[in-house]
Amino acid sequence: MPAKTSGKSPAKKAAAALTTSPHDLAPAPVVLLAGSEEHLADRALSALTTRMRELDPTFERTDVSAAGYQKGQLATWTSPSLFDERSLVLVDGVDVASDAFVEDVLDYLTAPAETVVLVLRHRGGNKAKKVLDVARGVPGVAEVSCQPLKRDQEKVDLVLADVRRARRRIDLDAARALVAALGSDLGELVAAVDQLLTDTDGTITEDAVHRYHGGRREATGFEVADAAVEGRTGQALVLVRHAAATGVPPVLVVAALAARLRQLARVAAAGRGRSADVARDLGMAPWLIDRARRDLLHLSPEGLGEAILAVAAADHAVKGGGADPQHALERAVRIVGEARSTP
Incomplete structure (x- = not known):
C-alpha cells in the first residue's frame, strides 16, 4: 500500500523543517541568514559560533565577501584543513x-564539505535568489529568518522569548512598555532586555521598565490612536507631539487613527455574536473584536461618525489640503477623544 504524502515538495518540506530561531541554531553543512535585519543575523552568527566553539575549541572561522568574487575562490575557502x-x-x-559565485555555490551545494559550515548572508532582493531557492532543498541546510520585525507585537514576542530563554518572567505590559520606549532599534531593545535581566530579580514589571527607561518615548501612530479612542485626550495630544518631535510623519498618525476607527465601525456593523465568529467573518483577531466592543460601549453612533469625519478632514490636511497639518491632526485627536464621553 503506497505511503501517504503531504503534498509538499521535498524542498519545501526541508525548508520548513529546518527553519530555526537564532538562539537554537546548530552547526549544519550550510546555514542561510536571509533578510535585511542585521541584528537578527548577528545573533544567529554569534549563537552558531558559540556552539561550534563548544564542539571544537580549535575551529577556524573565515569571513569573506561575495562582492568581487573570482571564479574558484569558494573551493579555496571551503577546502578541508590538514587535520580535518x-x-x-x-x-x-x-x-x-x-x-561566477552563483555558479560555484550551486555546484558546491550538490556535495557540501563535511567539516565546513558554510554561512550564506543574503539581505534580500532577487539577485542570487536562486542560491537560496536551491539551498532550501538541500538536506540538512538550516535557515534563520532575518526579516525586519515591523509590527510591535513581533517585537513584544521577541522580548518575551528572550526573557523566557533566560528562565525569567516579564509582565506583558512591561514588554509592551519596553517596545514603546526602544522598539525602533532592535539591537537597543535586546540590549535593554539583557540589562533588565541583570539589574532586576524575579518578574520584570512595568514599573521596572519605567524606572530604567522612563525617559525614552517613541510615540507611534497606533499609541496615539489607542489613547484617543479610549478617551485619554491629554495623553493622546502629548503622544502626538512626541511623535512629531521624533520624526513620525503626521500622515502615519492619521492613518493609524483611521484604521482604529474603521475597526470600530466594522465591529459595530457586525452586531452581536461570539467574538470568534465575528473575528472569522471580519478577518480580525478575536482580541481586537473584544477591544472594539469595549470601546463601543462608550461611543454612540453619532460620536463615532463625528470622529470619522474629523479624521477624514485631518487626512485631507496632512496630504497637502491644509495649511497646518499638525493643527489639523491635533484637532482630530481632540474630537476622537471627546467622542468617548458621548452617551
Whole structure:
C-alpha cells in the first residue's frame, strides 16, 4: 500500500523543517541568514559560533565577501584543513554576488564539505535568489529568518522569548512598555532586555521598565490612536507631539487613527455574536473584536461618525489640503477623544 504524502515538495518540506530561531541554531553543512535585519543575523552568527566553539575549541572561522568574487575562490575557502578540523566560512553579500559565485555555490551545494559550515548572508532582493531557492532543498541546510520585525507585537514576542530563554518572567505590559520606549532599534531593545535581566530579580514589571527607561518615548501612530479612542485626550495630544518631535510623519498618525476607527465601525456593523465568529467573518483577531466592543460601549453612533469625519478632514490636511497639518491632526485627536464621553 503506497505511503501517504503531504503534498509538499521535498524542498519545501526541508525548508520548513529546518527553519530555526537564532538562539537554537546548530552547526549544519550550510546555514542561510536571509533578510535585511542585521541584528537578527548577528545573533544567529554569534549563537552558531558559540556552539561550534563548544564542539571544537580549535575551529577556524573565515569571513569573506561575495562582492568581487573570482571564479574558484569558494573551493579555496571551503577546502578541508590538514587535520580535518571543523571550520566556519561566512560569505557576506550573497545578494550582490556575481554569476561566477552563483555558479560555484550551486555546484558546491550538490556535495557540501563535511567539516565546513558554510554561512550564506543574503539581505534580500532577487539577485542570487536562486542560491537560496536551491539551498532550501538541500538536506540538512538550516535557515534563520532575518526579516525586519515591523509590527510591535513581533517585537513584544521577541522580548518575551528572550526573557523566557533566560528562565525569567516579564509582565506583558512591561514588554509592551519596553517596545514603546526602544522598539525602533532592535539591537537597543535586546540590549535593554539583557540589562533588565541583570539589574532586576524575579518578574520584570512595568514599573521596572519605567524606572530604567522612563525617559525614552517613541510615540507611534497606533499609541496615539489607542489613547484617543479610549478617551485619554491629554495623553493622546502629548503622544502626538512626541511623535512629531521624533520624526513620525503626521500622515502615519492619521492613518493609524483611521484604521482604529474603521475597526470600530466594522465591529459595530457586525452586531452581536461570539467574538470568534465575528473575528472569522471580519478577518480580525478575536482580541481586537473584544477591544472594539469595549470601546463601543462608550461611543454612540453619532460620536463615532463625528470622529470619522474629523479624521477624514485631518487626512485631507496632512496630504497637502491644509495649511497646518499638525493643527489639523491635533484637532482630530481632540474630537476622537471627546467622542468617548458621548452617551
